[in-house]
Each structure stands twice: as C-alpha cells, then as structure tokens.
Amino acid sequence: MTFYAAIVVSALRNDQNKEIEMGVVGILTAGGDCPGLNAVIRGAVCRAVDLGFDVVGIKDGWEGLMNDHTMPLNREIVRGIFGKGGTILGTSRMDPYVHGDGLSTCKPTLSRHGIDRIIVVGGDGTLRSAMRLSNEGLGVIGVPKTIDNDIAGTDITFGFETAVQIATDAIDRLATTAEAHNRVIVVEVMGRTKGWIATHAGIAGGAHYILVPEFEYDIDQVVATLTERHDLGHRYSIVVVGEGISPPAGYEADANKTDAFGFERLGGVAYQVAAAIEDRTNFETRVSVLGHIQRGGTPVASDRVLATRLGVAAADFAAEGQTGIMVAVKGPDIVAVPIEVASEEIRSVPEELYATAKTFFG
Numbered sequence: 001m002t003f004y005a006a007i008v009v010s011a012l013r014n015d016q017n018k019e020i021e022m023g024v025v026g027i028l029t030a031g032g033d034c035p036g037l038n039a040v041i042r043g044a045v046c047r048a049v050d051l052g053f054d055v056v057g058i059k060d061g062w063e064g065l066m067n068d069h070t071m072p073l074n075r076e077i078v079r080g081i082f083g084k085g086g087t088i089l090g091t092s093r094m095d096p097y098v099h100g101d102g103l104s105t106c107k108p109t110l111s112r113h114g115i116d117r118i119i120v121v122g123g124d125g126t127l128r129s130a131m132r133l134s135n136e137g138l139g140v141i142g143v144p145k146t147i148d149n150d151i152a153g154t155d156i157t158f159g160f161e162t163a164v165q166i167a168t169d170a171i172d173r174l175a176t177t178a179e180a181h182n183r184v185i186v187v188e189v190m191g192r193t194k195g196w197i198a199t200h201a202g203i204a205g206g207a208h209y210i211l212v213p214e215f216e217y218d219i220d221q222v223v224a225t226l227t228e229r230h231d232l233g234h235r236y237s238i239v240v241v242g243e244g245i246s247p248p249a250g251y252e253a254d255a256n257k258t259d260a261f262g263f264e265r266l267g268g269v270a271y272q273v274a275a276a277i278e279d280r281t282n283f284e285t286r287v288s289v290l291g292h293i294q295r296g297g298t299p300v301a302s303d304r305v306l307a308t309r310l311g312v313a314a315a316d317f318a319a320e321g322q323t324g325i326m327v328a329v330k331g332p333d334i335v336a337v338p339i340e341v342a343s344e345e346i347r348s349v350p351e352e353l354y355a356t357a358k359t360f361f362g
Helices: 037-051 062-067 103-113 124-135 160-181 196-205 219-231 269-281 301-319 339-343 351-358
Strands: 007-013 016-022 024-029 054-058 070-073 115-122 140-144 184-189 209-211 237-242 285-289 325-330 333-338
Touching: 024 037, 024 062, 024 103, 037 054, 037 115, 037 301, 062 103, 103 115, 115 124, 115 301, 124 140, 124 339, 140 301, 140 339, 160 184, 160 196, 160 237, 160 285, 160 301, 184 196, 184 269, 196 209, 196 237, 196 351, 209 219, 209 351, 219 237, 219 269, 237 269, 269 285, 301 325, 301 333, 325 339, 333 339
Parallel strands: 024 054, 024 115, 115 140, 140 325, 184 237, 184 285, 209 237
Antiparallel strands: 007 016, 054 070, 325 333
C-alpha cells in the first residue's frame, strides 16, 4: 500500500469478513497528559497497521495538526511504550478554534499527508473541538481521556485508576507522619470541578473527612468532627479535598490564574481549608498538594488494559468508516457513541457514593 493511496482490503472483525476502505489515519493526544496515553497509541497503531492503514502521528496535540508537526507510526516505533507515562506524541493546550480557524487551519496538514480520518485522544474540551471538526466534515474518532473520570457518555476513563492509586499511596504515607506528630494533614487532589479522585482515594486511604465540589460543606461541621475524633484520643486526622471546592467562608482564595493559553488553573484551596481548621481548633495543620504527580509515571495494570482496548476499538471503528463517534465504556463493553455526548454535562460523583464515604468520617 502506498502512503497516500487508499485501497480496499478484506478484514476480519467480530468473526465476519467485511470489505473495508483503508487509507491514512492520523492520531493525536491533546490536553493534559494522562497515564495510559501511550497504551492507546500502541493499541490504535498496531490494529490500524494490521488492518492495512498507514498511520501518521501528530505531534503536540492540535498544535501539530495546525502546523504540520508529524511523524510516521508503525508497530516497531510503538513497541514497548504501553507501560510508559506521558505520550510519545506530546501534547499541548492549543485549540484549532481558540488559536485558529477550525478545519481550514488544519486542512494543509491533512491534505499533505492524505489523512482522511483521525483518532483524537483527549478530555471534554478536546472532544468538543473534535466534534466541531467532525461537523465541518473531518472523519473523527474520539477516545475519552482524563484522570478526573468526569466525561459524559462513558462509565470510566483511563488514567483515573492510576491517579487514585497514586493519591491513595500518598494518603497512606501522610497518615503515618500525621500520627507521629499529632497533626491534621489536608491532602489536595486533582479532579477540577468533580470529586471522583478525592472520593475514591479518600475511601481507599481511610480519610477522616472528604470535601468534593459536588456537595456543599460546613467548615464548622468539619471542625466538630475532627475535634470529636481528637477528644476520643485519635490525635491526628487526614482531610482529603478536591481542588475544585470553594474555600471556607471568610477565607480569601487566590485570584483565578490562567495558563499561557488562557485556561483556568486550579489548585491551592487546601491552604484555606487548613487555615480555617487550625484557626478554629489550634490543631497543628499541614498541607500536601499532590498536583501533577497524579498524572505522571507508569499506568497501573487496569489502565493499561483499558487504554489498549480503547485504542484497538478506535482503529476498528475507523476501518469500518464509523466517524463522528467517541469510543466509550459501557459495562464490560467498548462501544461507539455520538461524539456530541462528550459535550453533555460532565459526570458528577453520585450522592450514594459520597454517602458511603461519609459513613467513615471521624
């Protein structure tokens, strides 16, 4: 098969022979990095090559598509990458509609390499832009990605389990030093406006209070719970907070900051929570903001498997001509849903899960 020419090959999927038109498929990773990105790339590339595609890797997310920064991908190049953190393609916060004119900005790269469909691995913002490109006529297959686990239309996103494990390990370690010094430690985890990581890691790590953006909290109730715990002789506590919660009433939050591309940066609210606790209790209180450590490093086994399945499915859907879709997890199955679903209201921690966590406060 030549690099630019499209051919028709016979492929086997779901034990049925099917005539599939092959061509050149692009793949990019955009937005924040996430454990498992390389496993998606490996899965998609290996399946696509087996099906007869040529594969073009697009470097640094949308920036590479806008400015023709690409690399060829094949089985040899992606060999052994699935256990590595980060992404061999790189990523960025650039956006074809914020920093360009949509599909027209991307067309030169697409035309130059003969790309007729593209696998886009990204979070809700990336997938919204992918949807707009799809509406303009680009063949898009979206793969949802975020450690925050909040994308609509899928039961879980790869990277989430790794972030929870990292946060749980940190809570376990912080609990021992908190106990040794009779301290309260406020642990801030990522998640933006949703508390999936905080809730799961808080339960797994035995946190004594968990604050998440989905549910309002009363700092006086937090203080009362911690005080009662200390009065019973448990003279240390771990409080887990999601980065997107509001600060306690009466405590100034830092002014919202934006990154180089104008997107809001969260983080640091744990310092206001800690100050409120210490002011009201006189308990020595410390803060640990886990930050980007939750997104770095090797993915856990379950994320490697999930990301691989999503990548393989994305290549299969591309081969079948299913575009304008997002590859989603529904129970045990990997399915295609309309990419518009990713633009719906993001998924919140359900009340029943948070109620389970509250059982163990104190």
